[in-house]
Amino acid sequence: MAEAVRYRRERIDRGIKARSDTIYTLASYRDMLYLLLPRILPVAMLLCLPLLLGGSYWGKVIFYACIFALLALSWDFMASVGLVSLGQALFFGIGSYVAGGLNFYLKWPMFLTIPAATLGGALICTILLVPVVRLRGVYFSMVTLILPLLFAHLIETLEILGGTYGLLSLTPFPNHWLAVYIAILAVMLVLFGFRKLINEDFGLVLRGIRDDDRVVMAGGINIYWYKAQAIFIASAVGCFAGALMTHYYQFVGRSAFALDYTILPLAGAVVGGPGSFAGATLGTFILVPLSEALRALGGLRMALYGIILIGALAVLPEGIFHYIERKYHQVERDIGI
Amino acid sequence: MEILIYGITNSVTLALMAIGFSLTFGISGVANFAHGAFYLLGGILTWIFINHLGIPYFLSALLSILLVGLLGFLLYWGLMLRLRGLAINEVIATLAAAIVIIEVLRWLGFSGFTYVLPEFIKGSVNIGRVWLDYQRIFLVAIGVALILLFYLFTHHTKTGLSFRAIAQNERTAISLGIDSDWTAALSLAFGSALAVIAGLAILPLGSIDTELGYDILIYALAVGIVGGLESIPGIVVASFILGFSQIAVATFFKAQWQTVVTLGAIVVILAVKPSGLFGKYKELEERV
Numbered sequence: 001m002a003e004a005v006r007y008r009r010e011r012i013d014r015g016i017k018a019r020s021d022t023i024y025t026l027a028s029y030r031d032m033l034y035l036l037l038p039r040i041l042p043v044a045m046l047l048c049l050p051l052l053l054g055g056s057y058w059g060k061v062i063f064y065a066c067i068f069a070l071l072a073l074s075w076d077f078m079a080s081v082g083l084v085s086l087g088q089a090l091f092f093g094i095g096s097y098v099a100g101g102l103n104f105y106l107k108w109p110m111f112l113t114i115p116a117a118t119l120g121g122a123l124i125c126t127i128l129l130v131p132v133v134r135l136r137g138v139y140f141s142m143v144t145l146i147l148p149l150l151f152a153h154l155i156e157t158l159e160i161l162g163g164t165y166g167l168l169s170l171t172p173f174p175n176h177w178l179a180v181y182i183a184i185l186a187v188m189l190v191l192f193g194f195r196k197l198i199n200e201d202f203g204l205v206l207r208g209i210r211d212d213d214r215v216v217m218a219g220g221i222n223i224y225w226y227k228a229q230a231i232f233i234a235s236a237v238g239c240f241a242g243a244l245m246t247h248y249y250q251f252v253g254r255s256a257f258a259l260d261y262t263i264l265p266l267a268g269a270v271v272g273g274p275g276s277f278a279g280a281t282l283g284t285f286i287l288v289p290l291s292e293a294l295r296a297l298g299g300l301r302m303a304l305y306g307i308i309l310i311g312a313l314a315v316l317p318e319g320i321f322h323y324i325e326r327k328y329h330q331v332e333r334d335i336g337i
Numbered sequence: 338m339e340i341l342i343y344g345i346t347n348s349v350t351l352a353l354m355a356i357g358f359s360l361t362f363g364i365s366g367v368a369n370f371a372h373g374a375f376y377l378l379g380g381i382l383t384w385i386f387i388n389h390l391g392i393p394y395f396l397s398a399l400l401s402i403l404l405v406g407l408l409g410f411l412l413y414w415g416l417m418l419r420l421r422g423l424a425i426n427e428v429i430a431t432l433a434a435a436i437v438i439i440e441v442l443r444w445l446g447f448s449g450f451t452y453v454l455p456e457f458i459k460g461s462v463n464i465g466r467v468w469l470d471y472q473r474i475f476l477v478a479i480g481v482a483l484i485l486l487f488y489l490f491t492h493h494t495k496t497g498l499s500f501r502a503i504a505q506n507e508r509t510a511i512s513l514g515i516d517s518d519w520t521a522a523l524s525l526a527f528g529s530a531l532a533v534i535a536g537l538a539i540l541p542l543g544s545i546d547t548e549l550g551y552d553i554l555i556y557a558l559a560v561g562i563v564g565g566l567e568s569i570p571g572i573v574v575a576s577f578i579l580g581f582s583q584i585a586v587a588t589f590f591k592a593q594w595q596t597v598v599t600l601g602a603i604v605v606i607l608a609v610k611p612s613g614l615f616g617k618y619k620e621l622e623e624r625v
Contacts, residue, residue: 084425086432131608138368138428139611142558143604149555150600157593259551263436270429300444306437313430314419 007334017329038328043188050180058289059176063248065288066183070241071265072272072280073190074234079274080198081230082210084137087144088265090128091238092245093151093257095121097161099243100252104167113171114243121239126232133227136213145262152257166253170246179248186244187281190237194277197233206230260302264288267305271312273319282321340584346473348580349480350539354553355560355572356487357531360524363566366504367521370431371412372532373554374438377547379405379533380540381447402533409529413522421521439550453544472541479538483531488569500524504567552596559599563606565613574614578602 013021016034053059071088078085099117102108108116132143156164173179197203208216209223216223246252265284272283287308291301316323354376361369379401386397412434420426491497502510503517511517532553559579564571579599586594606613 086428132604135607135611137425139607141425141428142562143607146555146558146600146603146607150597150604153593153596153600157591157597259436263433266429267433300440303437303440303444306433306435306440309433310416310430310437313426313433314416317419317426 005336008337009332010335011326011330011332013330046184046188050177050184055176058292059180061289061292063176063180063183064292065285066180066187067241067245068261068264068268068288069187069281069284070183070190070237071261072268072284073187073194073277074237074241075265076269076274076277076280077194077198077234077237078230079269080203080210081206081227082136082213083133083227083231084141085144085234086141086266087146087148087262088238089148089257089259089261090144090151091121091125091235092242092261093148094124094235095239095242096246096252096256097155097242098124098239099246100167100170101161103170103247104162110171110173110247114240114247117243117246118236118240121242122232122236125235125239126228129231129235130224130228133224133231148257148262152254155254155257162253164254166251166255168251170250170252172250173247179244183244186240191277191281198277202226263302263305263309264291267309267312270309271316271320273321273323276319276321276325279319279321283319286320340581340588342469344577344581344584346469346477347584348577349477351556351560351580352484352572352576353476353480353535353538354532355557355564355576356483357528357535358554358557359561359564359566359569359572360487360491360500360531361528363504363561363568367413367417367525368427368431369409369525369528370428370554371409371435371438372528372557373550373552374435375405375409375529376532376536376553377442377545377550378408378438380536380545381442383533383537384447384453384545398537402530402537405533406526406530410522410526412529413525417521417525418518421518435550435554439547442550443547447545447547453541470542476538476542479534483534484569484573491569496520496523501567555596555603556599559603562603562611562613565615568613568615571613571615 016031020031020035050059050062053062071092074091075085075088095117098121099113102113102116103110128147129144132140135143155161161167198207205216205221205226208219209226213223242256246256264287265280268284268287269280270283271287272281273279287305291305294301294304297304312319357375358369358372361367361372382401382404383394383397386392386400387394390397392400412431416430416434417427420430489497491501499510499515499520500523502513502515503520507517510520556579560572560575563579564573564575579602582598582602583595586598
């Protein structure tokens with residue numbers, strides 16, 4: 001009787017990865033390209049795409065993709081502190097309403113409302129969420145799920161800030177290019193900024209809180225202060241996205257707190273691979289154009305998102321980015337055991 | 338008097354909505370954010386069975402309870418089993434499932450005045466100066482009966498006790514011979530079936546609207562969180578607190594304030610005492 005041969009999958013780093021990781025004297029153009037290409041290529045593509053597409057419909061899609069990428073990055077940053085948010089719409093909505101309100105009532109120009117919405121909105125979000133930074137896991141998620149709904153209902157009930165009609169005819173961007181390039185630059189700044197930040201000492205503490213908050217506490221670190229700071233940073237990014245979108249649409253309404261702004265970035269981050277920021281960006285840049293292409297389906301779009309989300313969780317829980325990264329850095333082979 | 342009567346019926350309605358959710362999420366610790374979707378699906382399935390297939394009411398009600406229960410079971414077995422233990426992913430997955438169900442139903446157009454489930458008995462009765470239809474009386478009776486049965490089930494039957502066991506300490510439960518996967522799947526199935534029962538009792542009072550799918554989830558969450566997810570007295574007390582405050586607010590201010598009160602209650606309770614008014618054993622899990 002022949003013994004069935006069983007295999008084990010073995011993964012080994014490519015030689016070039018080992019070299020470029022540890023030896024800092026880069027030997028060849030090949031080594032340099034190996035390190036630089038994955039960074040330069042997406043950046044170059046992102047910068048060129050609007051020029052290729054112009055002001056067409058798909059040119060606008062790039063802008064939306066950037067907005068959702070910012071929200072996904074903000075989600076990913078909070079998730080890397082262990083704060084899993086189910087309410088990016090809160091940040092988006094607060095940012096939108098601060099920018100919209102300042103522009104509508106006080107007639108502030110756009111270059112003032114956007115920074116004001118970013119910082120002021122982030123401050124509001126942080127103050128809202130600070131009472132619940134003690135909560136862990138699902139409990140924190142539930143608060144964030146409820147808060148945007150609460151705000152949408154409050155605006156409807158109190159009939160403040162335009163009530164159900166929203167605030168109309170806000171200052172538009174002078175042209176399409178400015179909006180798109182601000183969005184793209186913001187995405188890149190946030191993406192590389194977060195990737196850097198999370199590897200600093202500050203980021204190390206944040207990741208420590210995610211892995212085991214009590215150990216970090218035992219180390220004499222005030223985790224609530226760190227969590228509050230993380231929320232401030234993440235919500236600033238979310239509010240910025242909201243403010244940008246408000247001026248792009250020239251309108252802000254209750255829809256700013258809608259479930260879309262929670263589910264889309266979440267799906268992007270989960271599909272792309274949480275924890276690396278690049279994954280979240282990649283995920284949204286795949287999903288948003290996909291959803292625009294499927295616009296013909298109308299109401300089924302949200303359902304499709306749900307299916308993609310479930311599929312990604314069940315089939316490729318590590319996410320696309322981590323999968324690609326692994327293939328790029330490692331060779332795989334089966335060895336008999 | 339009006340507040341008293343409508344307060345009671347409203348409270349029992351809330352308790353009915355919450356009971357299935359509380360069984361899965363609170364008692365067995367399996368997130369089921371598709372609760373509202375199942376509630377909606379149950380109502381619509383029953384409507385289809387009655388109006389398109391001509392099946393008599395009680396048979397179609399039974400059929401949709403069983404079908405949705407099976408769907409809950411499959412949701413666990415097909416999807417959640419892969420994510421077990423990652424609480425956040427469970428929540429995301431079930432929320433995604435809910436969105437799929439609700440949005441597909443919305444797309445199919447199951448919403449509006451044509452979609453009305455039959456009442457058990459038509460007519461109404463005058464209590465004090467308030468007209469109360471029989472359906473609401475049935476609703477209260479069903480609610481009270483379900484809560485009693487629910488208490489007996491979770492405290493005095495083997496299955497019910499194993500539901501509580503896997504939430505309290507899964508490893509100990511396994512070492513005592515409880516198959517935790519089977520139990521969790523079963524609890525999701527039971528919870529979904531309870532959602533449909535609640536739907537069958539409540540939906541005849543109005544027409545079916547796909548937006549309900551999200552609302553029910555929020556109400557169930559509110560009751561569960563305010564009362565304490567794993568506590569049955571908590572469900573009762575919380576639904577009475579929320580039920581009466583909703584009616585009071587609607588009477589004295591505006592009807593829209595109802596939702597604001599509910600949502601506000603969730604946020605306040607989560608911030609102050611996340612285990613709810615009656616919750617006990619999850620103190621360490623939920624906050625640091």
